[in-house]
Amino acid sequence: MSSVRVTKRTQSTILYLVVASVGIIFVFPFFWMVLSSFKLNKDILAVPLRFFPPVWNWNSYVRVFTAYPDFNFPRYILNSFIVTISAVLLCLFFSATSGYGFAKYRFKGNNFFFTLVLATIMIPFQAIVVPLFILVRQMGLQNSYAGLIIPESLTAFGVFMMRQFFYSVPDEFIESARIDGANEYAIFTRISMPMANTALLALVIFHAQWVWNLLIWPLILISTPEKVVLAQGIALFKGGYNTPYPEQLAAGVIACLPLVILYIFLSKYFVQGITMTGLKG
Amino acid sequence: MRKASYSVTRLQRHGYIFILPTLVFFSLFLIYPIISAFRLSLFEWNLLAPKEFVGLQNFIKMAGDSRLLNSYLRTIHFSAVSVAAINLLAFVFAVMLGSRLLRFKNFWQSLIFLPVVLSIVAVGVVWEFMYQGTGLIPIVLREIIGVSPDWLTDTRVAPYAVIITYVWRSVGYYMVIYIAGLLGVPESYYEAARIDGAGFWAQLFYITIPSLRNTFTLAIVSCVIFTFGQFSIQYVITQGGPSRSTEVLSLLIFREAFRLSKFGYSSGISVIFFLTLLIFSLIQLRLFKSGAVGA
Numbered sequence: 001m002s003s004v005r006v007t008k009r010t011q012s013t014i015l016y017l018v019v020a021s022v023g024i025i026f027v028f029p030f031f032w033m034v035l036s037s038f039k040l041n042k043d044i045l046a047v048p049l050r051f052f053p054p055v056w057n058w059n060s061y062v063r064v065f066t067a068y069p070d071f072n073f074p075r076y077i078l079n080s081f082i083v084t085i086s087a088v089l090l091c092l093f094f095s096a097t098s099g100y101g102f103a104k105y106r107f108k109g110n111n112f113f114f115t116l117v118l119a120t121i122m123i124p125f126q127a128i129v130v131p132l133f134i135l136v137r138q139m140g141l142q143n144s145y146a147g148l149i150i151p152e153s154l155t156a157f158g159v160f161m162m163r164q165f166f167y168s169v170p171d172e173f174i175e176s177a178r179i180d181g182a183n184e185y186a187i188f189t190r191i192s193m194p195m196a197n198t199a200l201l202a203l204v205i206f207h208a209q210w211v212w213n214l215l216i217w218p219l220i221l222i223s224t225p226e227k228v229v230l231a232q233g234i235a236l237f238k239g240g241y242n243t244p245y246p247e248q249l250a251a252g253v254i255a256c257l258p259l260v261i262l263y264i265f266l267s268k269y270f271v272q273g274i275t276m277t278g279l280k281g
Numbered sequence: 282m283r284k285a286s287y288s289v290t291r292l293q294r295h296g297y298i299f300i301l302p303t304l305v306f307f308s309l310f311l312i313y314p315i316i317s318a319f320r321l322s323l324f325e326w327n328l329l330a331p332k333e334f335v336g337l338q339n340f341i342k343m344a345g346d347s348r349l350l351n352s353y354l355r356t357i358h359f360s361a362v363s364v365a366a367i368n369l370l371a372f373v374f375a376v377m378l379g380s381r382l383l384r385f386k387n388f389w390q391s392l393i394f395l396p397v398v399l400s401i402v403a404v405g406v407v408w409e410f411m412y413q414g415t416g417l418i419p420i421v422l423r424e425i426i427g428v429s430p431d432w433l434t435d436t437r438v439a440p441y442a443v444i445i446t447y448v449w450r451s452v453g454y455y456m457v458i459y460i461a462g463l464l465g466v467p468e469s470y471y472e473a474a475r476i477d478g479a480g481f482w483a484q485l486f487y488i489t490i491p492s493l494r495n496t497f498t499l500a501i502v503s504c505v506i507f508t509f510g511q512f513s514i515q516y517v518i519t520q521g522g523p524s525r526s527t528e529v530l531s532l533l534i535f536r537e538a539f540r541l542s543k544f545g546y547s548s549g550i551s552v553i554f555f556l557t558l559l560i561f562s563l564i565q566l567r568l569f570k571s572g573a574v575g576a
Contacts, residue, residue: 012382019377023392026449030399032417033407045415098303105296113300120311122563126510126531127555130538130547131317132310134328151310159303184295213401215513216531220539231402235517238406245410252403263398267391270398271457 030256037061037249044245060246064254068237072225073251076233080212081258083148083229087211088204090153095203096196099162100188104174114163121156126216133220143224152211158203165199166192201269205262212259230255315555321548328544339549349550351525352533359444359529360508366448367455367508368501374452375459376489390460394453401450405517408446409433412518436526439519443527447514451507455500462496463489505561509554530554 036044037060039053065073102114132151141147169192177187193200218232228236234251237243263270322339326332343349374393378386396404411417412432422429430438470488479487490497512531515521521528521536530550538547 008382015377015380015382019383019389022374022377023389026393026453027395029404029407029411029449030395032411033403036407036410045413047415047420049415049417049420094303094306098300101296101299105293105299107293107296110296113304116312117300117303117307120307121506122559123311123315123555124506124510124558126512126534127551127558128311128314128318130534130544130551131314131321133538134321134544135310135314135317137328150306154307154310156307178292184292188299209398213513215402215516216535219516220535231400231513234400234402234406235513238402238409238517239520248406249410252400252406255400255403256398259398259400260395267394 033249033256034253037246037253039246041244041246057246060244060250061254064247064251067247070225070240071233071237072228073230073233073254075226076228076230077254079145079227080230082145083152084208084211086145086149087153088207090149091155091158091207092200092203094154095158095162096193096200097188098159099164100166100192102159102163103166103169104171104192117159118156120154125214129216129220136221143222143227145227147221148218148227148229152214152217153207155207155210158207161203161206162196162199165196169195198269198272201266202272205266205270208262209259318548318551318555321545322552324545324548326544327542329542332545335545339546342546343549343553348525348528349533352528352530353553355440355525355527356509356529359440359447359511359527360505362441363444363447363451363508363511364501364504366444367451367504368497370448370452371455371500372459372493372497374456375463376485378456378460379463390453390456393456396450397453399450401513402517404446404450405514408442408449409518412442433519434523436524439523439526443515443518446518447508447511450514451504455504458500459493459496462493466492502561506558509558 035051035053038056038058039050040055040057043050043054064071098117102110136142136147136151139147141150173191173195174187177191182190213231215231215235218229219235222228222232234248234255237251238248323334323336324332325335325339377383378390383389412419414431418432419429432438432442466489470492471484474484474488510531511529512535515527515529515532516535519527521532531554534547534550534554537543537550
């Protein structure tokens with residue numbers, strides 16, 4: 001009896017050790033990025049390694065914003081917010097309306113159109129950037145917010161997710177509203193949408209993360225400095241200059257903060273979102 | 282009776298209005314471009330001069346393009362190793378976090394998940410920094426095993442530097458998919474197995490893994506699609522170097538089109554890219570459909 005308890009305790013100790021080591025490995029680079037961004041350039045790759053900054057130097061965070069006239073980081077941050085928020089809202093609109101349409105109406109071609117939309121999962125963004133760029137350019141949307149936002153707001157995952165969600169809403173709610181004389185669009189906005197809060201929040205964080213990180217599309221589409229987004233700005237900041245590491249890392253930390261904060265508040269929904277899109281097999 | 286069914290049909294037609302915006306925008310910005318890629322691949326075009334029809338010449342040129350072949354093989358290598366590592370680790374972590382011996386599961390889960398929500402460019406910046414000669418990784422490795430490769434300058438090692446970064450960043454996402462899958466396995470299966478005297482490994486191989494068959498397929502297939510098009514990490518860490526050892530297809534398309542203005546040729550590469558993924562995607566589509574029917 002006691003030997004069983006001992007092996008169980010050993011097992012659990014080993015498990016905790018392994019899980020804790022894995023956890024540390026996964027958090028450490030972020031921690032290291034923050035720590036190193038506070039080091040002086042002469043200490044940052046010094047031998048022997050200085051784990052903590054010998055001097056805590058906040059200056060890199062100031063210099064990112066002030067010391068490089070070719071880089072306008074406040075503007076990049078603003079642009080990233082504009083593009084991400086708009087693209088997420090647009091994505092919610094497309095996903096909620098069509099998800100609802102596919103889930104709640106039995107019209108001719110429902111399955112065909114749904115398959116068509118879903119088939120776009122097969123089209124990786126990188127495989128269409130060239131013709132997409134030509135199209136967007138012909139529409140006169142090069143170097144515009146709209147040119148960034150519209151293609152980044154389309155995701156078949158979102159449509160799929162909202163359709164799955166609206167399937168789970170009982171038809172009785174809709175039927176009884178119809179009997180009360182509400183029209184179809186009032187039913188959608190006043191009854192169905194409020195029920196979809198959880199699914200919509202999941203989609204918000206899911207899609208915000210994708211838009212915030214997209215690099216190839218802004219690199220292609222945007223050449224005027226006023227429309228550069230943050231991911232692109234940092235990539236150029238790192239590549240163009242002989243930029244000191246503390247300042248690169250400070251810019252990196254700034255780019256991470258909005259999503260880390262969003263994640264802290266909405267982590268529950270993020271996990272649910274992955275589950276909803278990923279697990280209906 | 283007739284009248285009722287007529288009005289029901291009319292009611293159902295409102296569905297068209299709900300799906301209309303999505304259909305229009307998806308057709309214009311996703312379906313039209315992929316068709317357009319096929320058409321453009323038959324032309325030579327730098328966007329300024331008129332398009333010149335060249336038939337299959339781009340594809341003939343591609344067959345003899347050693348740079349393209351290199352990129353293609355690099356992409357497959359990157360994808361195969363990454364997908365295998367990501368899914369193996371994600372599954373193992375999911376099983377570990379599912380153990381009844383472990384408490385504070387949400388805390389551990391969020392630690393492993395953290396890299397998923399970090400900015401990809403920032404991830405590239407910090408790993409490139411850690412791979413430097415006197416950076417953290419070589420110093421720690423020399424401390425522990427005495428040697429460290431030149432992560433960013435050795436053509437045999439650089440692909441793995443990129444893979445490690447990408448795997449680190451992605452595992453948490455797939456881990457959550459596996460955790461969700463594990464929660465779907467009925468507890469009664471395990472109880473029955475324990476009564477029959479099955480140990481941890483027997484339960485793992487005879488219950489857990491077979492029950493997660495769909496989850497595995499779904500996670501792996503979607504992982505292949507995302508990984509095959511990975512661009513940011515290579516762009517930030519290595520820019521395709523050293524000696525093109527990390528120049529994956531998306532970097533090459535980017536370069537051919539937007540640095541060299543070869544829009545026809547790069548469309549040809551996109552077509553090859555797309556066709557390679559098609560077979561994997563078809564499997565995924567079927568999975569999604571079967572899931573949708575089940576809901």
